Amino acid sequence: MFNSRWILRAGLVLASLLSSALTWAAPPILVLNSLSASVSIIDPVTYTEIKRVPVGKEPHHIYMTPDGKSALVANATGNTITFIDPKTGDIQRTLADMVDPYHLRFSPDMKWFVTAANRLNHVDIYKWQAKGSGFEPVLAKRIPTGKTPSHLAINTTSTVVYASLQDSDELMAVDLATQKPLWVVPVGKTPADIFLTSDDKNILVALTGGTGVQVYDVSNGPAKLVKTIQTGDGAHAFRSQGDKRHLFVSNRSANTISRIDLQTMTVVDTYKTPAGPDCMEVLADGKTLLVTARWAGKLAVIDLEKKVVVKTVAVGKSPHGVWTLNYASRS
Template sequence: MAALAASLVCSAAALAAPPVFVLNSLDANVSILDPVTYAEIKRVPTGKEPHHIYLSPDRKSLLVANALSDSITLMDPNTGDIQRTITGISDPYHLRFSPDMKWFVTAANRLDHIDIYQWTPAAVGFDLKLVKRVPAPKTPSHIAIDSKSKTTYISLQDSDQVMAIDLATQTPKWTIPVGKTPADILVTPDDKVLLLALTGDSYVEAYDITVSPAKLITRIKTAAGAHAFRGQGDGKHLFVSNRTANSISRIDMQALKVVDTFPVPGGPDCMDVLADGKTLLVTSRWAGKLSVINLADKSIKRYPVGKSPHGVWTLNHAPTL
């Protein structure tokens, strides 16, 4: 009876909370997980190589970027049901909306260009119209946009560079050399500092973007394979996954230094933080697992998902910074 009662409590809580989404890049689908037990509820087919996931500005659609299918799948963030699929989007490896909701930017990782779209709401989801295709050096990877929706920054993974593009004119502002194999990129809330994770090294680089071109401030020692960012949600701290070192570093964004480290096996990649600020969700890319970390005691529980899990997201999350 006690076990049945506990099961009913979990089921009721799951119904009240939105699910957890994990993109299985090599399975071409999304695992929809129970937010209490992390058991897989269902798998939803998308397109080939879904890598990153992102919420639309109106919070009505969750975007799954299917890089090899040249498409974006729109899903209901509360249920995981597919709303529609937008086709003809060239190699959408990474994607971002500008805060003013005017621009939508994608990085074509294998085709070496940046696409800038205008978006308009539709009866179901939204529509995209290509405004400008900007040629880029080799392997554009991750995208960041400043809070004023003026500039988008793109890491160029196999060129060891970062590019800045003016959104109003859709023209490059500058391109600078950076460290080895830059991946995730983030603008601090005050629009003064650009943070860059170096997957080919053991550092996060910090750049002053109040000047043009940007100027290196410091290199923050993290661990091997620094790759993806997720703000803790307190406005002060930033997590970076160290994919090769099997760890996550917590960075003080004001002091620009590492203040804590969390061991995470299996090639930690993308992350999300639950709304209570106590739990970190991490895809363990090489292990086919979702790692759930208790931030207070650093304990980890791991749950099976699909092959090469990449993006992870839930509507029940803390602020992104």
């Protein structure tokens, strides 16, 4: 006789097999649950969670490999990086011995791979080298930083990486070729995400400990403050709209998202969100904005034309990063 526990287990196995074999109408949406050590795989048509895959401890941010075949999930306290198939949401492999990979970026020329060790106060610069049929990072230099390196940005010429130092209230620049710091300047309170404009001239710094975004000129020497844009309490993460003009910033304490015009450096729209908006993704059609609501435990879907939340999806604890292969331009 079959008991209920066996039936439940069989059902879960069958669901997993079906999801792995599923032909997606569009690539799935990946949501990183930082306090659940998992990734929610979301159907982009029905906006339902199809499955939840385990990864390392504290997955926070995600980025695609140079060959476009894998999405890299950085598991900070797990000291690992999980490779996920961006077309199916299946785990491909795990890269061990990565020291506190909180945030991660590839240089545009795909020669350098950089991670920020949020709790251990250093930035690691790797060479991304071919190994067999794949690629592996080879550590070039570990660079000590101020307190709590948070987010990274790399210029279009692949020569400089910038890092926000969250608990030192600083912005740092490092030469990629020599792996030597170029300068460190003070900024506003608790800097988090940073966004470098496509001309490499200005860098925007989200002040989680403040009420807005600072704009710095980094085109010649150490960063110089140009302007402060008032957006809302707890300005935290950026995502470009993909139209080469507008930039979104999530205001985590205000429960809003601000849309910034990069030509005038002013706020032109504001969107209300569930509690604790954090990382964002814009779908390829340019009409839909996804945002993780960390305090609500949800992924929110925003219609940019109607300026309203049209759907929420319950995910794991403290959802942070969100990503899909079906994304709008990031410039």
